[in-house]
Amino acid sequence: MARSLRLCLTCLPLFLFALPAQAADIPGIPAITVTPGPDGNTQEYSVTLQVLALMTALTFLPAMLMMMTSFTRIIIVFSILRQALGLQSTPSNQILLGLALFLTIFIMRPVFEQVNETALQPYLAEQMAPLEAVEAASQPFRKFMLAQTREDDLGLFMRISGEKAASPDDVSFWVLMPAFVTSELKTAFQIGFILFIPFLVIDMVVASVLMAMGMMMLSPIIISLPFKIMLFVLVDGWSLIMGTLAASYGL
Template sequence: MFFRRFIGWTSLLLALLVLAPWTLAQTAQPPVTDSNQSLPLAQPSSSLGSLPAIPGLPALTIQTNPDGTQEYTVTLQILALMTALSFLPAILMMMTSFTRIIIVFSILRQALGLQQSPSNQILIGLALFLTLFIMKPVFDQANHDALQPYINGQISAQEALAKTAAPFHRFMLAQTRESDILLFVGIAKHPPIATPEDIPFTILAPAFIISELKTAFQIGFIIFIPFLIIDIVVSSVLMAMGMMMLSPLIISLPFKIMLFVLVDGWAMIVGTLAASYGV
């Protein structure tokens, strides 16, 4: 019963809020009547309503420049920009150093034997800020060569897009193995590529991802070896003492954490990741 009353009062209040402005607009200005006639006269049109209608703007057009290039209208540019923003997480993960960093951190947590510490949020946040640190020269060059001239109206949108892609292309190409590029060239049956700068993003992006995965697992393998040795030693000692029912992970975990802290493991891991990109 209380719920029905609450719904009824809420509906009534919403109706009053909706109808109140319309009622006030009708009662605010009484109709003008003629002294000789009882019928109301038409209200004088306001200055805003007397303006002529503005013709429709060609919002979805393509303009051809004298040099032969095509330039899209602002509406199409905004539509393309909003569409590209939806791919921003994928671009951040697959075209930057984020993939290698987060995989190394995940392998490190597994090697330590920790399931939830550090948490996923902490690892992703650390990987994100480290990615921004490593990618800062690329972002600065894209901002200097493409974004600022485009904001100042010095270059067109197509030129800004090409100059933005250029530093990312060089960064990805420097971190990609030639064998991975040849693999995707063969899969796509692409014609032979003359120079590395001519490699399209459709081939460079998957090749870059495969190379990043390989490098991340190589670094993770090297990180895993010291902790694996500790697990083997602890397991052998427990077997020799006859404590077969005791889990070796419980005993080896404090030793692995102590070893990681003594060698300043976080600084070593972060420094290794940054050095692998030449930073």
């Protein structure tokens, strides 16, 4: 065992000196390949770099889903509804997220179809450059966001950024995005406030009845919860809420 160890230690320097010579003969993998254009000024990047940029852009997909679509308004309304009903974990977060996601796809379907026709299909057919496809894809989203953004919120972020525009169509995308999110939050809380009122009335009535009967030790939530669920089921609450959310976007 000791003899083998001494032999390995003796051969180790020879191996370390031989390694750079062998590594020099091994061809490396190019990280970036840039090809000059026909006119000598433009440059084209290799497919490997384009795939890298695409994979990097995919990391922003969840943020784009929340900040550029109707997802924010829908999930906030669902969360406020669950609190108004007094149900802490029913429906679960996974169910609410799934409902919000598929309702978002339903609401955003015209936008997605327009993006597919004007940007994705021409790019796949090699009729449009990548940057041109991105610019074309942003136009349907820009139109949707402008239609849902309040002028006050848009003006607020324009004043903060110091940007000036002759019309809302000239506002940059970086100013439009926070204005759109602010408007969505405001609208979501307005809808949530309206949803809270009937359930709050039931809680107040039940609490008053229990106090009048002298049952102060009994929690009003335990008594009011079945009545709130019954009211929500009788008025077909889920259909009303989903229909109201879809109608709030002009569908």
